[in-house]
Amino acid sequence: xxxxxxxxxxxxxxxxxxxxxxxxxxxxxxxxxxxxxxxxxxxxxxxxxxxxxxxxxxxxxxxxxxxxxxxxxxxxxxxxxxxxxxxxxxxxxxxxxxxxxxxxxxxxxxxxxxxxxxxxxxxxxxxxxxxxxxxxxxxxxxxxxxxxxxxxxxxxxxxxxxxxxxxxxxxxxxxxxxxxxxxxxxxxxxxxxxxxxxxxxxxxxxxxxxxxxxxxxxxxxxxxxxxxxxxxxxxxxxxxxxxxxxxxxxxxxxxxxxxxxxxxxxxxxxxxxxxxxxxxxxxxxxxxxxxxxxxxxxxxxxxxxxxxxxxxxxxxxxxxxxxxxxxxxxxxxxxxxxxxxxxxxxxxxxxxxxxxxxxxxxxxxxxxxxxxxxxxxxxxxxxxxxxxxxxxxxxxxxxxxxxxxxxxxxxxxxxxxxxxxxxxxxxxxxxxxxxxxxxxxxxxxxxxxxxxxxxxxxxxxxxxxxxxxxxxxxxxxxxxxxxxxxxxxxxxxxxxxxxxxxxxxxxxxxxxxxxxxxx
Numbered sequence: 001x002x003x004x005x006x007x008x009x010x011x012x013x014x015x016x017x018x019x020x021x022x023x024x025x026x027x028x029x030x031x032x033x034x035x036x037x038x039x040x041x042x043x044x045x046x047x048x049x050x051x052x053x054x055x056x057x058x059x060x061x062x063x064x065x066x067x068x069x070x071x072x073x074x075x076x077x078x079x080x081x082x083x084x085x086x087x088x089x090x091x092x093x094x095x096x097x098x099x100x101x102x103x104x105x106x107x108x109x110x111x112x113x114x115x116x117x118x119x120x121x122x123x124x125x126x127x128x129x130x131x132x133x134x135x136x137x138x139x140x141x142x143x144x145x146x147x148x149x150x151x152x153x154x155x156x157x158x159x160x161x162x163x164x165x166x167x168x169x170x171x172x173x174x175x176x177x178x179x180x181x182x183x184x185x186x187x188x189x190x191x192x193x194x195x196x197x198x199x200x201x202x203x204x205x206x207x208x209x210x211x212x213x214x215x216x217x218x219x220x221x222x223x224x225x226x227x228x229x230x231x232x233x234x235x236x237x238x239x240x241x242x243x244x245x246x247x248x249x250x251x252x253x254x255x256x257x258x259x260x261x262x263x264x265x266x267x268x269x270x271x272x273x274x275x276x277x278x279x280x281x282x283x284x285x286x287x288x289x290x291x292x293x294x295x296x297x298x299x300x301x302x303x304x305x306x307x308x309x310x311x312x313x314x315x316x317x318x319x320x321x322x323x324x325x326x327x328x329x330x331x332x333x334x335x336x337x338x339x340x341x342x343x344x345x346x347x348x349x350x351x352x353x354x355x356x357x358x359x360x361x362x363x364x365x366x367x368x369x370x371x372x373x374x375x376x377x378x379x380x381x382x383x384x385x386x387x388x389x390x391x392x393x394x395x396x397x398x399x400x401x402x403x404x405x406x407x408x409x410x411x412x413x414x415x416x417x418x419x420x421x422x423x424x425x426x427x428x429x430x431x432x433x434x435x436x437x438x439x440x441x442x443x444x445x446x447x448x449x450x451x452x453x454x455x456x457x458x459x460x461x462x463x464x465x466x467x468x469x470x471x472x473x474x475x476x477x478x479x480x481x482x483x484x485x486x487x488x489x490x491x492x493x494x495x496x497x498x499x500x501x502x503x504x505x506x507x508x509x510x511x512x513x514x515x516x517x518x519x
Contacts, residue, residue: 045136058165058250060102067091067099072107076151080510081517083147093131093139098243100124100146101236105250108153109163110232110258117160119468120146120153121254122228125235126468126475128242133458133478141462142471144514149468165250172197176205180214183256187218190269192260199256203249211252212237213377216368218259220384221279222268223315223391226354227361229259230388231472234364278315278387285323286379293379296331300487304408306338307345315387322386332382333485336366340484342389344477344495345407350396351433351498356473358392359496361385363476366483405434407491410441419446422456423503430502441494450493454478457500464501466508473499 060068067086074082083096104121127142134142157163174182179201186195202211212233219233236255240248262268268276302325309321322335343362346355365385372378396402420439428436444450461474477496484492 045139056167058106058167058253060106060250061246064095064098064102064247067095068103068106071099071103071147071150072154074151076148076155079147079151080144080513083144084514084517087140093143094243096143096147097124097128097239098247100127100143100150101239101243102247102250104150104153105254106165107163108150108157109160110254111261112263117153117156118228118258119472120150122231122235123149123468123471125239126471128239129475129479130458130461130471133454134462138459138462141514145462145465145471145508145510148510148513165254168200168249168253169197173204174198174201176201179205180210183214187214187256187260188269190260190262190267192257195256195260196253199252200249203252208237208240208245208248209373211248212368213372213374215252215255215259216372216381217377219368220365220381222262222275223278223388224262224275225258226357226392226395227364227388228357229261230361230368231357231364232258234367238367278319278391279384281316281319282380282383282387285319285383286376289323289326289379291375293326293375294332296326296329296334298331298485299334300337300485302330303334303337303341303485303488306335307341307408310338310342310386310389311393313390315390318386318390319383322383326379335382335386336369336483337485337488339366339385339389340480340492341407341488343392344492345405346392346396347498348405348407348437348495349403350399350401352399353469354392354395354399356469356499358389359480359499360472360476361388361392363480366480370483407495410437410491410494419443419448422448422453425453425497426456426460426500426503428502429497429500430504433498436497436502437494440497441490444490444493450481450490453493454481457496460501460503460505463507463511464505470501474501 059065070082070086071079083091087096101121101124104118104124108118108120110118110121124146127146130142131139173179174197179198183195183198183202185191186198202214215233215237219230222229232255236251240251262273262275265271265273306321306325310318313321325335326332339362343355343359346358349355362385365381365388369378369381369385372381420443422443425436425439425443428439440453443453457474457478461470465471465474473496477493477500481489481493481496
């Protein structure tokens with residue numbers, strides 16, 4: 001492994017207060033009192049659209065290396081001010097995003113778990129998605145948050161040994177015509193050293209789409225690190241789409257290292273381990289599903305029935321039952337609906353870390369499913385997503401009480417001329433989550449604008465979010481609202497209020513630090 005790293009050191013209903021709908025286009029922001037965000041307007045708007053290193057440490061291109069080193073070397077208490085100054089002097093949004101990702105992959109080890117401190121890397125795309133969904137003048141705040149969060153993770157990595165990604169062993173990099181095969185063989189054997197040099201050769205000789213197909217396959221094959229492998233595949237490639245493929249090699253070396261993690265276990269290629277069994281069932285079944293697998297009909301009732309199946313199934317049975325549903329003529333969209341609703345329901349039943357990752361993993365797997373071009377790979381991702389749901393349910397059972405709320409039983413109260421509004425919803429979030437979920441479902445079912453609710457949720461995440469999971473979850477859930485069929489998506493967003501920030505939550509400490517930096 002010396003080529004990869006070096007060690008240098010139930011739902012309770014309460015009466016809802018009735019008010020007239022506000023004019024939400026402008027009223028949401030005013031009603032929720034988000035004037036704190038005005039501080040960001042001192043920076044340029046972001047449109048939608050040669051320090052020395054040790055010789056054996058991976059080095060980036062000269063155009064970005066100095067900015068990465070600035071992030072690495074600036075103390076946490078000064079990093080916000082330092083990057084505010086750089087942005088004022090002309091450093092672009094894309095350059096800052098690139099430095100964030102590259103500093104993370106060089107300085108933070110994705111072990112012993114792909115989670116924990118490695119969220120400094122995983123959260124970069126989530127912060128980017130939050131920025132994309134915001135008005136121009138608000139887009140810097142998630143990026144400042146991610147800069148600060150990197151410094152925290154970097155400090156933790158130093159305490160755990162100060163890992164740094166080493167330069168690739170160029171003498172062992174396979175030639176272009178052998179790179180893909182060498183990579184696949186190394187991944188099948190879980191051979192870390194061989195995979196590290198192989199991915200370097202593969203990235204240099206193949207296009208982004210081809211490499212993504214390979215990474216998506218290995219990101220979904222096993223249930224370890226509560227879904228973070230699949231999350232890293234999706235988030236890593238999505239960030240590369242923004243910053244450019246020329247930065248891919250160090251990112252995908254880090255990703256390869258993460259995908260081969262099986263800490264404390266024997267080699268999965270020569271063992272029969274619970275995390276891998278559903279994947280073996282999937283590999284057998286994708287060979288049996290013909291080319292017409294994507295030609296079925298969308299059936300919302302079938303989605304609800306599959307939701308019920310997934311509540312009781314084992315991971316292996318979930319794969320088999322999903323395959324049967326496809327063979328019966330049900331369109332994969334209805335299966336995706338069942339998977340999203342399952343993740344949302346788990347959030348309602350135990351709004352904590354495991355259920356949160358059921359949602360963010362489903363987001364990642366469904367993204368990969370939509371992007372992949374190979375029929376077999378798309379089926380693999382869909383079936384493995386189904387397998388992950390029971391894995392998460394089993395993990396929830398080990399974490400304490402699991403509620404009995406069911407997402408398909410959410411009901412919109414009968415309303416007259418009065419109705420609930422966005423401000424009431426986020427006021428309820430901090431008091432009673434079941435009330436907030438019911439209010440959200442009522443709001444959406446009575447023609448409330450989902451866009452206004454989503455916009456409010458994003459701004460509250462900027463102001464209240466204290467943890468990488470706040471960004472990861474909100475970015476995933478708010479994006480996935482649009483991936484669920486229209487007839488079912490309101491249930492999904494209503495369930496999300498169990499983990500979204502509330503209006504009355506305390507502001508995070510970064511708000512004041514950014515204000516001071518921009519004063």
